[in-house]
Amino acid sequence: xxxxxxxxxxxxxxxxxxxxxxxxxxxxxxxxxxxxxxxxxxxxxxxxxxxxxxxxxxxxxxxxxxxxxxxxxxxxxxxxxxxxxxxxxxxxxxxxxxxxxxxxxxxxxxxxxxxxxxxxxxxxxxxxxxxxxxxxxxxxxxxxxxxxxxxxxxxxxxxxxxxxxxxxxxxxxxxxxxxxxxxxxxxxxxxxxxxxxxxxxxxxxxxxxxxxxxxxxxxxxxxxxxxxxxxxxxxxxxxxxxxxxxxxxxxxxxxxxxxxxxxxxxxxxxxxxxxxxxxxxxxxxxxxxxxxxxxxxxxxxxxxxxxxxxxxxxxxxxxxxxxxxxxxxxxxxxxxxxxxxxxxxxxxxxxxxxxxxxxxxxxxxxxxxxxxxxxxxxxxxxxxxxxxxxxxxxxxxxxxxxxxxxxxxxxxxxxxxxxxxxxxxxxxxxxxxx
Amino acid sequence: xxxxxxxxxxxxxxxxxxxxxxxxxxxxxxxxxxxxxxxxxxxxxxxxxxxxxxxxxxxxxxxxxxxxxxxxxxxxxxxxxxxxxxxxxxxxxxxxxxxxxxxxxxxxxxxxxxxxxxxxxxxxxxxxxxxxxxxxxxxxxxxxxxxxxxxxxxxxxxxxxxxxxxxxxxxxxxxxxxxxxxxxxxxxxxx
Numbered sequence: 001x002x003x004x005x006x007x008x009x010x011x012x013x014x015x016x017x018x019x020x021x022x023x024x025x026x027x028x029x030x031x032x033x034x035x036x037x038x039x040x041x042x043x044x045x046x047x048x049x050x051x052x053x054x055x056x057x058x059x060x061x062x063x064x065x066x067x068x069x070x071x072x073x074x075x076x077x078x079x080x081x082x083x084x085x086x087x088x089x090x091x092x093x094x095x096x097x098x099x100x101x102x103x104x105x106x107x108x109x110x111x112x113x114x115x116x117x118x119x120x121x122x123x124x125x126x127x128x129x130x131x132x133x134x135x136x137x138x139x140x141x142x143x144x145x146x147x148x149x150x151x152x153x154x155x156x157x158x159x160x161x162x163x164x165x166x167x168x169x170x171x172x173x174x175x176x177x178x179x180x181x182x183x184x185x186x187x188x189x190x191x192x193x194x195x196x197x198x199x200x201x202x203x204x205x206x207x208x209x210x211x212x213x214x215x216x217x218x219x220x221x222x223x224x225x226x227x228x229x230x231x232x233x234x235x236x237x238x239x240x241x242x243x244x245x246x247x248x249x250x251x252x253x254x255x256x257x258x259x260x261x262x263x264x265x266x267x268x269x270x271x272x273x274x275x276x277x278x279x280x281x282x283x284x285x286x287x288x289x290x291x292x293x294x295x296x297x298x299x300x301x302x303x304x305x306x307x308x309x310x311x312x313x314x315x316x317x318x319x320x321x322x323x324x325x326x327x328x329x330x331x332x333x334x335x336x337x338x339x340x341x342x343x344x345x346x347x348x349x350x351x352x353x354x355x356x357x358x359x360x361x362x363x364x365x366x367x368x369x370x371x372x373x374x375x376x377x378x379x380x381x382x383x384x385x386x387x388x389x390x391x392x393x394x395x396x397x398x399x400x401x402x403x404x405x406x407x408x409x410x411x412x413x414x415x416x417x418x419x420x421x422x423x424x425x426x427x428x429x430x431x432x433x434x
Numbered sequence: 435x436x437x438x439x440x441x442x443x444x445x446x447x448x449x450x451x452x453x454x455x456x457x458x459x460x461x462x463x464x465x466x467x468x469x470x471x472x473x474x475x476x477x478x479x480x481x482x483x484x485x486x487x488x489x490x491x492x493x494x495x496x497x498x499x500x501x502x503x504x505x506x507x508x509x510x511x512x513x514x515x516x517x518x519x520x521x522x523x524x525x526x527x528x529x530x531x532x533x534x535x536x537x538x539x540x541x542x543x544x545x546x547x548x549x550x551x552x553x554x555x556x557x558x559x560x561x562x563x564x565x566x567x568x569x570x571x572x573x574x575x576x577x578x579x580x581x582x583x584x585x586x587x588x589x590x591x592x593x594x595x596x597x598x599x600x601x602x603x604x605x606x607x608x609x610x611x612x613x614x615x616x617x618x619x620x621x622x623x624x625x
Contacts, residue, residue: 021514024497026521033528048532056480056562059472065447065482243458246475250454253447275444276437276489283486284495286479291525341499 007304010035011349024341028291032298039302048294056290059246063172064162065282066249070256072274074230077260081126082223083108089217092208096194099136099144099205102127103194106148107187108224110155111231120149120384124391137204138395140197142388143403147190149384150373150411153339155183157234157249160339160372163285164365167292167344168351172245173238174429175365182366182425186414193410226259239432285340292344299348308349309356319357323367323419326350330368331412334375342372366425367418374411377404435568440489443482450478473547477558484565487526488572494595496522503596512588515595519580523573530570533563 010031017027029048036044084105091100102123110119124145131141153160156176165172198205234252237243243251260266312322333342347368354364376384385400392400418424450471457471490496498518503511539545540555547553576595583591 018499019502020517021498021503022518023522023525024499026518026525029525029528030521046532046535056483057476057558058479059476062450062472062475062479065479066451069444069447069451237458242462244472246472247454247458250451251458253451254455271448272441272444275441275447278447279440279443279482279486280490280493280495283483283490284497286483287487287490287496290483337499338497340497 006035006039006302007299007307007349014345018337018341018345023287024344025287025291028288028295028344032291032295035295035298035302040298044298044301048297056286058166060172060244061162061166061286061289063246063249064159064166064285065278066246066253067157067159067162068281069274069278070230070249070252072277073253073256073260073271074227075122076270076274077256077263077265079223079226079259079263080105080109080122082220083227084123084126086217086220086223089212089220094191094195095202095207096191096198096205097136097208098127098130098134099140099194099198100191102141102144103148103151103187103190106145107151107155107183108227110152110158110183111227119152120145121387121391123148124388128392135206137201139399139403140194140204140406141403142392142400143405143407144190144194145388146377146384146400146404147407147410149388150377150407151183151187153369153373154179154186154366156180157245158369159285160343160369161365162245163289163340163343164347164368166289167296167347168361168365170361170365171429171433174362174433176235176238176245177429177432178362178366178425179369180428182370182414182418185417185424186411189410189414190407193406197406226262230255230259288340288344292348296348304349304352308352312353312356317357319359320419322354322357323359326354327371327415327419330371331374331378334371335378337375339372339375342375343368360422360426362429363422363425367415370411370415370418374408374415377408377411435488437489437492439485439565439568443485446478446482450475470553473553477553477561480558481561481565484562484569487565487569491569491572491576508592509588511596512584512591515591516577516580516584519573519577519595523570523577526566526570526573530563530566533559533566537563 013034014027014031017030018024022030032048033045036048084101087104087108088098088101091104092098094100105126106119106123109122127141127145131138152158156179158176158179161175161179162172164170165175194205230252233255234248237248237251238245257266260270317325330342330346333346337345351361351364355361385397385404389395389397389400453471454475487496503514506514537556537559540559545555547555580591580595583594
């Protein structure tokens with residue numbers, strides 16, 4: 001048995017070793033081996049080998065490379081710019097003009113791609129050249145792209161939900177359903193913030209005049225069809241009960257091939273490039289995940305879970321207080337950690353904690369993914385921000401930081417809403433899956 | 435070799451996707467099923483990940499947190515890079531050794547999966563194990579090389595085995611995004 005002090009020391013070691021630049025996977029696994037060796041002896045260490053194959057041979061987790069592959073194929077077929085133009089047709093009349101298109105196209109793009117950084121990189125490449133010719137306030141433009149990118153993981157199918165689901169044994173189908181409404185609400189809130197800013201300071205955005213004939217605009221609507229088809233296939237097959245999330249991902253990958261062909265981009269060379277980035281991302285995630293499984297296994301054997309449960313019940317905190325503590329903790333951690341280490345590094349301890357406090361694990365999944373998204377746009381180490389700055393190639397990163405602030409605050413408000421109105425996330429899974 | 439393995443893994447993912455499609459349609463409309471496609475999917479994941487470990491090593495993609503790196507002298511960076519590589523090699527060797535024990539046990543007792551397929555466990559496990567061995571060899575070679583460089587040429591060490599710097603990582607993302615949008619003219623929105 002290990003007591004809470006041991007667990008706390010171990011957790012501190014994890015954070016310290018990660019900060020020193022050791023590979024995340026080594027840290028997770030090394031701590032697991034250390035714990036097993038200290039408390040269980042050699043048989044405990046040997047048992048980790050078995051866990052390793054079991055962890056990696058998981059048909060549920062196969063959804064991870066498949067969704068990555070889906071996104072890789074779709075972004076390579078060049079559908080993004082057309083999608084952006086078509087959305088601009090309809091959103092320009094709103095106060096704030098083209099800024100809304102940044103948000104909406106990110107939301108739509110994230111419905112086919114699970115990655116926030118890829119979303120931000122793609123949308124900024126498409127959007128920034130357009131904005132250069134216009135008199136928009138630069139900071140708000142950059143901020144809106146960063147904010148849009150943060151929708152990437154929240155709107156299904158996100159990769160972060162798969163990882164959370166597998167690590168905590170939570171249904172991925174439920175998590176996807178749970179992310180849907182908060183993702184949409186956040187999209188609407190971002191657009192609301194833009195409207196408010198445009199109304200308060202009209203100088204940030206010129207009024208757009210849309211003089212394209214209606215027919216041309218209607219014709220361009222067809223460019224919104226491919227992402228909607230893919231999204232429909234994934235969600236439809238899952239919630240009609242025809243397919244598991246893994247199977248839905250497989251069907252979507254196959255459906256992406258004719259779409260790429262329709263754009264004239266389906267070549268072996270394109271597929272091979274997509275394969276290479278997919279395997280790269282899959283392997284680095286799997287190495288970390290396998291380490292996390294090993295650590296989870298050891299923590300379970302050592303009884304850390306029950307020790308934590310005992311502490312939480314003795315502390316006399318309400319679930320809401322506990323969530324606020326975690327909220328502050330994750331926002332601080334998020335200023336220097338990225339999504340994957342943040343999730344994988346904290347879940348082995350945080351998950352038993354929230355279970356002990358009686359917090360719904362599906363709701364917590366949505367909360368944690370939102371925390372990860374905040375980490376991506378919180379300076380000084382928000383990956384999304386630097387990617388946008390690099391695409392921009394002029395001015396200072398400070399502009400991006402400042403432009404993000406209204407949206408960062410919006411996300412904090414969104415988190416508070418989510419905490420006090422948990423049905424926002426839980427209604428959909430209950431409605432569809434009982 | 436790692437690259438070829440990664441491409442082969444990609445095709446394996448495509449194949450398993452196609453098979454899964456047939457399976458889902460068959461199950462829905464013709465009450466027909468391959469029975470065990472998900473089991474094979476699990477093996478594909480184990481195999482692809484193990485093979486991919488080495489590829490991700492080559493592209494320096496294995497994730498590290500580099501918060502401190504800009505603030506410490508380059509000799510300290512070189513030292514930390516070596517420590518990271520040596521520990522990673524340790525992890526890889528441990529996995530390969532434990533992996534061998536698994537394959538060996540499956541072979542000697544001819545273990546079969548407890549599923550309709552009754553897969554002899556050594557088949558998927560040996561592919562998985564081969565990936566782990568490749569990873570162990572690759573990390574060990576890199577660790578030895580980096581260790582040698584520690585005394586001779588720390589600059590090269592940091593360049594070869596340091597984490598991807600933020601600039602490099604961003605450059606990769608940006609290059610990818612720009613390559614996606616091959617026709618810049620159409621990126622301009624007419625309003």
